[in-house]
Amino acid sequence: MITLENIVKTYGSGERAVTALDGIDLHVAAGTISGVIGLSGAGKSTLIRCVNLLERPTSGRVEVDGVELTRLDTAGLRAARHQIGMIFQHFNLLDSRTVYANVALPLELMKMSKAEIRERVLPLLELTGLASMAERHPAQLSGGQKQRVAIARALASRPKVLLCDEATSALDPHTTTSILALLREINQKLGLTILLITHEMEVVKTICDQVSLIEGGKLVETAEVGRFFTAP
Ligand code: ADP
Numbered sequence: 001m002i003t004l005e006n007i008v009k010t011y012g013s014g015e016r017a018v019t020a021l022d023g024i025d026l027h028v029a030a031g032t033i034s035g036v037i038g039l040s041g042a043g044k045s046t047l048i049r050c051v052n053l054l055e056r057p058t059s060g061r062v063e064v065d066g067v068e069l070t071r072l073d074t075a076g077l078r079a080a081r082h083q084i085g086m087i088f089q090h091f092n093l094l095d096s097r098t099v100y101a102n103v104a105l106p107l108e109l110m111k112m113s114k115a116e117i118r119e120r121v122l123p124l125l126e127l128t129g130l131a132s133m134a135e136r137h138p139a140q141l142s143g144g145q146k147q148r149v150a151i152a153r154a155l156a157s158r159p160k161v162l163l164c165d166e167a168t169s170a171l172d173p174h175t176t177t178s179i180l181a182l183l184r185e186i187n188q189k190l191g192l193t194i195l196l197i198t199h200e201m202e203v204v205k206t207i208c209d210q211v212s213l214i215e216g217g218k219l220v221e222t223a224e225v226g227r228f229f230t231a232p
């Protein structure tokens with residue numbers, strides 16, 4: 001479902017150049033949950049942002065659901081991004097909008113009718129446990145509730161892939177557990193493929209099928225999660 005081939009990303013140029021990713025190869029099978037774990041500065045955030053081309057790789061190939069994103073023009077990429085939802089550590093919600101309107105936003109941008117939007121948003125609020133909070137504003141929500149809104153918003157365009165950028169790093173352990181359970185439920189109910197980055201071993205152990213370790217911009221090991229945590 002996701003294939004990264006020999007991804008290199010260099011920031012800046014000349015003497016100041018920083019190679020954040022140094023030849024990344026990664027395959028994430030459809031319907032699975034994959035994690036990339038590593039220390040701060042290892043290149044996790046750059047890697048996940050290269051999947052939907054929020055960050056353009058300096059070289060290499062990115063394919064999602066059979067479409068080679070690295071060959072698309074701006075219009076093609078905009079359309080392809082409907083297949084790729086993303087959530088962030090700090091949620092990135094709009095404070096001026098209600099929960100309902102935050103989830104509806106991507107659909108408004110896709111010019112859907114109000115009736116169609118409603119048909120999509122209400123089930124997503126149910127799924128994420130927010131049905132009774134539709135009229136609240138983000139400022140009135142807990143961190144876990146905010147991340148649920150972000151998840152519902154990310155799912156609004158019915159993507160095949162969900163990218164999670166340190167999605168539980170701002171949450172307490174109890175809330176983290178409930179958000180991870182929700183991600184697992186989404187993976188199973190909707191068949192969504194999930195790629196997440198984290199610096200927390202516990203996250204990977206809890207929900208990932210496959211895990212890759214990143215160090216200095218290179219994936220030094222990729223394995224099934226069971227093998228990864230079992231000494232040889
Ligand atoms: P992680 O998410 O694992 O902490 P990052 O992908 O944020 O790692 O960073 C990897 C490397 O790239 C680090 O050396 C970082 O300083 C550098 N880097 C990240 N973003 C930028 C940027 N916009 N400009 C220059 N260097 C950057």
Ligand code: ADP
Nearest residue numbers: 098100101104114115117118121122133134135
């Ligand atoms: P308007 O006031 O112009 O109808 P809104 O953004 O308030 O615009 O509503 C857009 C659509 O979404 C309407 O069909 C409305 O009924 C529906 N809607 C808005 N908020 C909710 C909600 N909390 N629960 C269900 N449907 C809602």
